[in-house]
Amino acid sequence: MTQSTYPGGTEKPPGSLIYRGAEADILQGTWVGRPAIFKVRKPLPYRLPELDSGIRRQRTAHEATIMHSARKAGVQVPWLYRVDMPGTTLVMEHVYGERLKERVGDSAESSRLFRALGQDVARLHAAGITHGDITTANVIVRRKELVLIDFGLASRSSRLEDRAVDLRLIKETLVGAHARVATRAFEALLEGYSVEAGGREAEAAVTQLRSIERRGRYARVT
Amino acid sequence: MSTYILGVESTAHTFSVSVVSSDGRILSNEKSIYKPAAGRGIHPFEASQHHLALAGTVLERAIRESGVGEEDLSAVAYAMGPGLGPCLRVGAVVARTLASSLAVPLVPVNHAVGHIELGCLLTGARDPVVLLVSGGHTMVIAYSGGRWRILGEGLDLTLGQLLDQFGRHAGLASPCGAAVEAAASKSSSYHRLPYSVKGNDVSFSGLLTAAKEKLDAGVSFESVSFSIQETAFAMVTEVTERALAFTGKSELMVVGGVAANARLAGMMTTMAARHSARANLAPVSYSGDCGAQIAWTGSLAFASGVQVPVSDADVRQSWRLDTVDIPWRN
Numbered sequence: 001m002t003q004s005t006y007p008g009g010t011e012k013p014p015g016s017l018i019y020r021g022a023e024a025d026i027l028q029g030t031w032v033g034r035p036a037i038f039k040v041r042k043p044l045p046y047r048l049p050e051l052d053s054g055i056r057r058q059r060t061a062h063e064a065t066i067m068h069s070a071r072k073a074g075v076q077v078p079w080l081y082r083v084d085m086p087g088t089t090l091v092m093e094h095v096y097g098e099r100l101k102e103r104v105g106d107s108a109e110s111s112r113l114f115r116a117l118g119q120d121v122a123r124l125h126a127a128g129i130t131h132g133d134i135t136t137a138n139v140i141v142r143r144k145e146l147v148l149i150d151f152g153l154a155s156r157s158s159r160l161e162d163r164a165v166d167l168r169l170i171k172e173t174l175v176g177a178h179a180r181v182a183t184r185a186f187e188a189l190l191e192g193y194s195v196e197a198g199g200r201e202a203e204a205a206v207t208q209l210r211s212i213e214r215r216g217r218y219a220r221v222t
Numbered sequence: 223m224s225t226y227i228l229g230v231e232s233t234a235h236t237f238s239v240s241v242v243s244s245d246g247r248i249l250s251n252e253k254s255i256y257k258p259a260a261g262r263g264i265h266p267f268e269a270s271q272h273h274l275a276l277a278g279t280v281l282e283r284a285i286r287e288s289g290v291g292e293e294d295l296s297a298v299a300y301a302m303g304p305g306l307g308p309c310l311r312v313g314a315v316v317a318r319t320l321a322s323s324l325a326v327p328l329v330p331v332n333h334a335v336g337h338i339e340l341g342c343l344l345t346g347a348r349d350p351v352v353l354l355v356s357g358g359h360t361m362v363i364a365y366s367g368g369r370w371r372i373l374g375e376g377l378d379l380t381l382g383q384l385l386d387q388f389g390r391h392a393g394l395a396s397p398c399g400a401a402v403e404a405a406a407s408k409s410s411s412y413h414r415l416p417y418s419v420k421g422n423d424v425s426f427s428g429l430l431t432a433a434k435e436k437l438d439a440g441v442s443f444e445s446v447s448f449s450i451q452e453t454a455f456a457m458v459t460e461v462t463e464r465a466l467a468f469t470g471k472s473e474l475m476v477v478g479g480v481a482a483n484a485r486l487a488g489m490m491t492t493m494a495a496r497h498s499a500r501a502n503l504a505p506v507s508y509s510g511d512c513g514a515q516i517a518w519t520g521s522l523a524f525a526s527g528v529q530v531p532v533s534d535a536d537v538r539q540s541w542r543l544d545t546v547d548i549p550w551r552n
Contacts, residue, residue, distance in 0.1 A: 019467075023460075044460070047489075134421075172372070175544070177371075177373075180367055212377075
């Protein structure tokens with residue numbers, strides 16, 4: 001099993017813990033003198049080590065390459081400073097701003113942000129990337145722009161099914177965490193998606209999304 | 223003064239009747255479980271015949287055991303859905319009959335809400351992230367804005383179905399969870415199986431196929447049981463952890479038949495500790511389907527004015543959790 005060390009091979013954390021996610025610890029520190037975020041995939045104590053280390057290494061490498069592709073596709077993502085494979089750690093730009101979940105509301109501004117998010121998602125999809133975890137916690141609003149973070153579950157796929165799963169996840173998050181404005185926010189997102197991807201692509205994705213929802217247990221899709 | 227509510231559960235293999243008091247005492251919880259032949263799953267019609275044959279006995283025992291007279295019941299609750307149609311109809315008939323003859327209100331209860339609310343009653347959880355894992359559900363749930371919301375779920379099989387269908391492939395009789403758990407505890411040899419987490423959702427169909435293939439290729443039942451548990455439980459623990467991290471809630475609760483599995487409970491406890499959250503595990507004796515989940519939720523609903531006229535007291539095979547209003551939590 002891989003010994004989990006931080007970049008530089010030390011056991012000392014490179015910064016202070018700002019968020020403990022399901023997948024990784026997010027630490028805030030500095031890298032070559034500039035503010036940086038360290039995304040450290042430490043072993044999950046509940047997961048069997050044989051299973052765990054493979055998943056962590058695979059997700060770390062994968063995330064790095066996909067972030068690069070996302071940037072090429074015109075989507076704002078944090079700059080990647082370093083990939084540390086033995087430590088399953090990514091060192092990246094510290095993006096300052098608010099999470100989208102703090103900005104969700106009834107306002108026109110909220111709708112504008114969701115339209116912009118829809119455009120970003122469409123750009124990713126056009127480049128053959130599905131994010132796999134687009135929640136309102138994984139989008140940072142920097143000044144007026146969106147920066148997408150956490151590509152840990154992203155994959156390369158151009159399948160309609162995977163694109164629809166991506167959209168379904170956003171819908172799920174909205175309904176689960178922002179129930180009151182979910183419908184409006186999701187409509188705005190689809191609007192943005194449609195502007196970027198074209199009406200036919202957007203329609204196909206929505207049709208597939210419905211079909212996935214019908215596969216859900218006890219589902220009644222309207 | 224407390225009131226007494228009788229609840230009838232008959233969504234799948236279990237026919238159960240319970241009497242609870244409105245202050246949260248479970249006075250009786252009688253049940254009879256239909257068992258299909260080895261290697262086979264639940265046959266809905268056969269299960270309903272089982273329920274029909276035993277309904278009278280179970281009902282009578284539940285009332286007698288509770289020490290509450292029929293005339294002291296304030297309402298009759300029943301599992302309106304979701305579940306197997308023929309089975310649900312037996313419960314509905316029993317409940318309609320009893321409510322009309324006693325002239326008390328009839329309260330419809332969603333079976334999944336029943337698992338959650340009974341779990342809260344028994345563990346003291348107030349506002350938890352819930353993992354509901356059974357033969358009928360694999361869902362990560364949290365309360366928000368008047369309803370229990372689904373934050374993640376199984377995209378194909380449920381966790382209970384995964385274990386059952388795997389066990390049946392090995393020739394066991396359903397439900398197979400306990401046998402798989404016992405076999406798994408005898409091995410520590412891990413065989414790689416597909417780990418499929420898609421965002422907040424999990425998919426088990428590829429895992430089931432791969433596990434069956436391992437068995438067919440001659441890998442021991444113990445080793446494959448160990449591997450299927452480690453893989454599937456880590457998947458649901460991961461998505462539950464995501465929901466916990468995302469919602470920022472400080473309590474976790476595991477309910478449903480698979481909550482009886484000690485390995486799953488161990489993983490959830492370890493995971494909760496990482497987030498300084500309290501892990502609430504439903505007592506094993508109440509983790510499976512039972513009348514108490516219906517009676518207790520019926521009691522909460524009745525106190526909030528939820529009831530249904532006998533003429534409209536039908537069943538809903540596909541009654542999704544997140545469509546049910548929960549007035550008592552506001």
